[in-house]
Amino acid sequence: MKKVSYFPGCSAHGTSEEFDETVKMVMKTMDVEMEEIPDWNCCGATSAHTLSESLAYALPLRNLVLAEKLSNDTMTIPCASCYQRMKATKVHMDEDPELAARINTAVVGEGKYEGKVAIKSMLQYCYEDMGLEAIKAKVTNPISGMKLACYYGCLLTRPKAITQFDSPEYPMSMDYIVEALGAKATPFDFKTECCGASFSISDTDIVLQLSGKILEMAKESGAHAIVVACPLCQSNLDMRQHDIEKKYNVKYDLPVFYLTQLMAIAFGFPKEKMMFSKHIIPVDSALAHIGEVIEEPKKPVKGKKAVQAESEVE
């Protein structure tokens, strides 16, 4: 059995418990054992790196050093922000030995950072380490019939120099995973637009405006629901949806799933275990589409001769 280190971060133990729970279900199904980093601390999130560079690196670094004490070669992180801070610290420390030496002194009591653990977001781990074929093989309850807009947000694939994963502008990894589960990923141009992030608390109007655009485009793409792999994206799109609808006088009714919730359903776990009660927008209408047949728009049929070597014969 494969074993990975796990950094849940604060939200997985609080507001996004349903993410945490379903990650565990998915990992179990895929025969991956998770070992939570003992005594982990806050990643620093947005606050640390807007205040102090040293603090922004030192907080994640302690977690990296703790992770290295476990004997696993990879650490997975469900929260996009935690992932971003850890990976940024790793990349910058690996590239800049001077910075590494300086920051190391801050966590010297825990040991020395050596840079031997790979850091992956949950999405990246599913896509790269599990693989689409293996995921497909575990699907017992395909979610076919669902049309889903995959929303990546800003941190899972950006900036490219840090994440080194998928496209920063039009990523497809999540789209491929939901298709492996049987669903249809809609063409969704706003998959990496900003949702407003933590302005949700300090200046909610910004979030209403930005997340509103995302919901509008998701609806326009024909999606029954949105899929995310980030607690803050989920919170903004789900929790603020009623406010958005009210402000702009529209009706979206778009449930916002965690990717792992849908994976768990497809892997045969009962719906009741998904903690859907924590969602603001009810999910039932979207889940009701499971099993429906999606009519594909008819494409012009190409003659078999036309396929050869770009040329076509009349």
Add this chain to the structure above:
Amino acid sequence: MARVGVFVCFCGANIADFVDVPTVVEEAKKIREVKFAVDYKYMCSDPGQQMIRDAIVQYRLTSIVVAACSPRMHEKTFRKALSDAGMNPYLLEVANIREHSSWVHQKDKKAATEKAGDLVRMAVAKSIANEQLHEISVPVTKRALVIGGGIAGIQAALDIADARIPVTLVERSPSIGGRMAQLDETFPTLDCSQCILTPKMVDVASHPYIELIPYSEVIELNGYVGNYKARIRKKASYVNFKSCTGCGACWQKCPVKVPNEYNMGIDKRKAIYTPFPQAVPNKPVIDAEHCTMLLKGKCGICAKFCEKGAIDFKMVDEVIEREIGAVVVATGYDLWDATPYEEYGVGRYKDIINSLEFERMVSANGPTGGLPIRPSDGKVPKSVVFIKCVGSRDKAKGIEFCSKICCMYTAKHAILLHHKVHDSRAYIFYMDIRAAGKGYEEFVNRAQVETGAVYLRGRVSKIYQKGDKLMVRGEDGNLGQEVEVEADLVVLATAIVPYKENPALARLLGISYDKYGYLSEAHPKLRPVETAKAGIFLAGCTQAPKDIPETVAQASACAAKVCGLFAGDTMKKDPMVSTVNKEFCSGCQNCVTVCPYQAIVTEDIPLGHGAKETRTVAKINEGVCQGCGSCVAICRSMAINLAGFTDPQIINEIVAI
């Protein structure tokens, strides 16, 4: 006894500000062999040169040291001064106290002065061992090879041929004309590109001094300036041009359709085709990659309909050789593939096209009959967004340079759009408007005023689809706010990049290229058409992005260079070349391996006087040798001598410091 004259230059303030020139003169005077030393404000000026000429006569000098700028700058000038005074010009040594001292030691005048003194001592010591050398004469083959048949190659070929020098023009596609043949109208006068180009194309075909070899590529170039030998592969056209009348029955009947390169793939051509109706030569070729007959041995319809029996499926590639004296490279440009602009949805949206595609659409002989259309539904667009600097001036996407012509052709596109679709509007997102050129600024103003084109200063950050419109979101920097424009069609002014096979061609020709694949000129200011390799010249966008007038000017400049090179029956060449002392040569051939110019071959000489047995020794072709000295350094038996840099000269320099 050597009698050396030393001439130290102030170079205005360039040297004098950081080197104490009079001290350098005093130091020079202390050297035993120095019979005369003097300073002057500008030694390269005529009075400065006159000082040298006078001193040579007055002090009976045997060698001259000029302490001034780099020898790359004025060595020739001072050598000429020596000749004028009746002295062998190679008795000159230049001590570079500007680039090597004053410019690089601006913070320490004392040290800079000391270093200048050392450089002068070295040069004096070296000059004492200088020998009289004489220019080498090399025979010249008076035929030029022009690679590329776009407007650059056409102009260069015509200008050279008009001087009654034979030209071989090699073009890789079936017709000459290049990019300019694809353009509709040209800025800033809006004259029809075809109308001004096709007469020149016809002139090329009919010129008695031009040999046009279309559908072919240069595959090898050997030799040296004035004496190159080129091997050219003529791709099999499968059509006998001698009997073909160009009637067109073959391509009308050919059943195979292939994306049409001339129309940027907007429509289809046949597998047997001429690229466009005005093609020169106006003879079709068969595209072997798509012809059913050549691929599978079935069809042959073209041959059935050809009344002249000109189709020959058994034709094979042919390699021909030409002896030439000079080469003009004019391989042109491509448009950068904008796929990395994922935020624009390039590749996802059909209604995003590049500028050449737009050019073909609005062209009178284009695939849409001169009307711009949306590729998705064929409708005529009313709202068209043009985005400039797509790829250009964008470090993140890998191209830092400005593509130079996009500001102008985008203004032209706005005007053409207005001419073709009266109730349309152009929105142009730009970073800067670079309209430096005769009549260019006026032209951009015309686009703004006459057509009502909306110029928005700012970058586009995203394009997304909403219904059947493309939403273009960008910044209006003048208003300091975000804007969204609803577009029917988006045209990207993608960066100009050099012909993709430039690096391979450069290696084949032995010339250098930059990180983008542009071929490098010898000097960015003073030798913009020459390459570092003598006898090879550059014209057009193969060197850097440029517009038609500039391309034509550079092509004509190439022609002038070629004519100058061919002005005499022989060419003069610096005598700083290596020679092999056969007595000492052990025949190890290390020099053959290290020579970067393939100037060294081997020869067999008798083992002793009158002996039948032979041994192998190195032999240097002085016409090819560039005097780099690599062979001297590698030679284990010290059998190679480089004139002007002999062992005694170098040892003298070392001893002097």
